[in-house]
Structure formats: C-alpha cells, structure tokens
Amino acid sequence: MHELGVASEILEVALSEADRNAAKKVTSIRLRVGVLRAIEPENLSFLFEHLARGTAAEGAFLEIVEEPVRVECGACGVSEAPSFTWECPRCKGSGVSVTGGDSLRILSLDIED
Template identity: 80%
Template sequence: MHELGVAGEILGIALSEVERNAAKKVTSIRLRVGVLRAIEPENLSFLFEHLSRGTPAEGALLEIVEEPVRVDCAVCGVSGARSLVWECPRCGGTGIALTEGDSLVVLSLDIED
C-alpha cells in the first residue's frame, strides 16, 4: 500500500501551493506517474480523498497521466521506450540507464481563491 505515502506526498504539495497562493481550495491535480511506480490510480484517488478530508484539497480531482519506461543505452546510444526488460531495445546491451518511468511529478494544480 505504498500509494498511501504517495497520496500524502501529493497532498503536501497541494497544500503548500494553496498556502503560497493564499488560495482556498484545490479543484484538480494533474500528475505524471511512471509505470515503474506501480501505482493503482483508483487506489491512489481513494487514499487521497481520505487524507485530504477537512483540508483545502478535499474533493480535488486527481488526473493521473502514466509515464512509460524509457531507457538510454551506454553502448549504442539509442534512447527508446521499452516494457520492463533490462536491456537495450536495439543492441541488447545491458548497460542502460533508466531515463523515464519512475517519476512522480505534479504537473499542474487548479486552485480557487
């Protein structure tokens, strides 16, 4: 249930934005979540709803954009999207660096004064 920690993280970001903008309410939050985070969107929304109760983020809509896995190969330099296989999609080399797929980023927040 690591979604609980993630939900808390998102709530923290949302509430600090409310404070920074002297706003009253968060109406929606757009997130980019890497597939490697293995987040269940329904679970995350449910937990966020629970945690945000009684805060300015109560009732905010979570919009979750999934980020695919993307790798960079140190051998041939190719950069590509790939499912969960730890080798380069072109040369089969294993000296790859994961460049996308594990992020958790708040892309935007809609707030109301």
C-alpha cells in the same frame, strides 16, 4: 501499500501551494508517475480522496499521467518501454540502461480563490 505515503505527500504539497496563493480550494492536480513506481492510479485516487476530506483539496480531481520507462541503447539510442527491461525494445540488444520511468512529481495544480 505505499500509495498512502504518496497520497499524503501530494496532499501536503497541494495544500501548501494553495496556502501560498491564498486559495480556498484545490480543484485538480496533475501528477506524473513513472511506471517503475508501481503505483495503482485507482488506489492512489481513492486514498487521496480519503485524506483530503475536510481540507482545501477535498473533492480535487487527481489526474495521473503515466511516464513510461526510458531505455538508452548503445546501438539505437533512446526509446520507451511499458515496464522495466534488460532488452532494447527496438533492436532487442542487451546493451541498455534504464534512465527514466521513476518520476513522481506534480505537474500542475488548479486552484480557486
């Protein structure tokens, strides 16, 4: 269950950011997660909620923005796919490379003094 590692990493970043801004509370966290990370949003939220108990991020809302797979095709350029693929979603060609969809980063944090 690798969501646990991810959840604790997010919490760490959120808490240090809150600390740096002398904020008492983290109210929400916007997260961009590539579909290739195979993270269950519900699982991640649950674990985060559990880990954040008793910290400045207790009760913070975790907003997870899914990033689709980015496919670069030699014939028709860049398009997006819902999961890993060897085939261009547009022209069904096979000359593709997957160049995105594995992000894992915090887009923004809402904090309160």
